[in-house]
Amino acid sequence: MTGLIAAGAALGMTVVLAGCGSPGGSEVTKLTLVAADYGTSAENTSRKYWDKVIDAFEEKHSGIDVEVTVLSWNDVDAEVKKMVDAGDAPDLAQIGAYADYAAAEELYTVEDLLSIQVHADFLPTLSDAGEVARVQYGMPFASSTRLLFYNKDLFERAGITKAPRTWDELQEAARLLKDEDVLYPYALPLGPEEAQGETLMWLLSGGAGYTDDIGSYRLDSEANVRTFDWLKDELVGEGLTGPVPPAELNRADAFAAFTDGKVGMLNGHPTLMQKAAQKGVDFGMVPMPGIKGEADASMGVADWMMAFRQNGHQDEIGEFLDFVYAKENVLDFSRRYDMLPVTVSAAEEMAGNADDAALVTFLDGLPSAQLYPVGKTSWARVSADIKRRIGTAVTEGGDPAVVLNALQRGAARADQPE
Known part of the structure; x- marks a missing residue:
């Protein structure tokens, strides 16, 4: 896709x-x-x-x-x-x-x-x-x-009694999973395979997205910067996303780790259900958490x-x-x-x-x-740029505002008629 x-x-x-x-x-x-x-x-x-x-x-x-x-x-x-x-x-x-x-x-x-x-x-x-x-x-x-998948057995082992509905609850669940030596408390695949998908899910949960109400790119909106600041400081910076840096973790590898019982939570699509069931993983699925409650919109x-x-x-x-x-x-x-x-x-x-x-x-x-803004002829180039760069926003020393601003400038150029 x-x-x-x-x-x-x-x-x-x-x-x-x-x-x-x-x-x-x-x-x-x-x-x-x-x-x-x-x-x-x-x-x-x-x-x-x-x-x-x-x-x-x-x-x-x-x-x-x-x-x-x-x-x-x-x-x-x-x-x-x-x-x-x-x-x-x-x-x-x-x-x-x-x-x-x-x-x-x-x-x-x-x-x-x-x-x-x-x-x-x-x-x-x-x-x-x-x-x-x-x-x-x-x-x-x-x-x-997309929905948030979670491993019920790992949740039970960590004493987590309900799936998270807010960012704070997701962070707390990830901390409890880390305390139980779960390899990936929350798997955050921002590697080049499909980083544009994980990114959009988080931007939507933060109340924004790739475009504004009239369809113009707004990758560096205040809400988007806030979302990636939170990811960098409260998940990645707290060691809650596993041993592979998000910029290097691809979706397929995250899914494979989930079906192997090594992931507490991750965002997934319907085909993950069958793969997880075949491996005997007891999992649940809930809408993506938002800042203060369930996200207003899901990614399609x-x-x-x-x-x-x-x-x-x-x-x-x-x-x-x-x-x-x-x-x-x-x-x-x-x-x-x-x-x-x-x-x-x-x-x-x-x-x-x-x-x-x-x-x-x-x-x-x-x-x-x-x-995704698939009606834009620029989307293929913008998507490729997101895949290549977005993972650096959450690295140690990375600056989400700088990365998102660079992506926005590239998107604006790509969207200009030739």
Whole structure:
């Protein structure tokens, strides 16, 4: 995701699903789709999901064949860019970002493609995040939010009777865990893998974020500086974040330590549930603590479907996407890969199903979630800069105000029209 949401296995496999052609030998339209793999092995690759969806679609639409290439998250965004740059854009791409292609006028608008019913079914938070200049080009395909995970056994050992709701309670719990020799009382992954995610979660819990109310970058706001001052002085400076400096700790390593029972608390997304359960970790999940109580907003992440104009096929693409976003397909994908549904109809059904209770805990935060500013073409550069620099804000001798001000200056430059 922009890294955003769970990493797939590097399978790099292509599967061609050919239809039978339309009756009487009439012309068949072939659509090409490049999609990210949300699986972790050949056993649960996204190929199996797309195989099922496309077979069902082609059975009902004999004049349209769909050829899908499934690639790992390590490769898919770069591969689509390579195809577009070579003048060989796919009809559809399900990847991490859409804004650059929209700004270059290479995409259909969502209104060009979807039926009114399907378009209106997207969750409003996600629809809004798919817009550039108030026109929607990105169709949300998968989403997730974040919660604070905690190890119940370690909490019991440390005499902690309830999950923290405030920063002070989180600090006190971390101190008690440290006293019990827990390796990572609170794991703070500000390493280059996904530091922009951990950063946004903390900025939101401090009452601000990456942008202001009109969408301009405000990384060095007073609230953001206060948040990182607290992290530096009250968590890192007190030795409550473990043996690896936050600037060097990546999310994957923090997750692995949690599933090994070495972490008291950390922020996590839905796929961590399955990994922790497989390792026998007894864990709980609560909303991110804020300064004086539960944070006002949670962090949300979405991955995107987009349709390229290069080959035409507007009507055929629309027919296929209307089918893809049918409630049963959205629910199937969400349940297979521990993701949150992107449509109102699927979210309502999930919320009413006891079997989905764990995912519903994350779903509750989605309506008020704040996403990365993915509608900005500058976001990729700003995100990369955050990954590279933000960890230095909490090092010994580091100055959060200086680091955040430098990030703000870089963001303002990146946001200027070329």
